[in-house]
Amino acid sequence: MDVTVGTEREAEVVALLRRAAPRATPDQDTRDRMRARLLAELSAAPPVETVRIDTC
DSSP: OOOOOOOOOHHHHHHHHHHHHHGGGGSSHHHHHHHHHHHHHHHHOOOOOOOOOOOO
């Protein structure tokens, strides 16, 4: 799957996801470390604003 990445941070998150995939890692400990790092990255990111679009 080809993913278009807009920012360096997004590229890092995509790389972490790819490394955390079960087929790409040698063992469960490595997957757990990558997932923990990914969660830390995501929790450090500012929240995304919700935009309401009125259709009427």
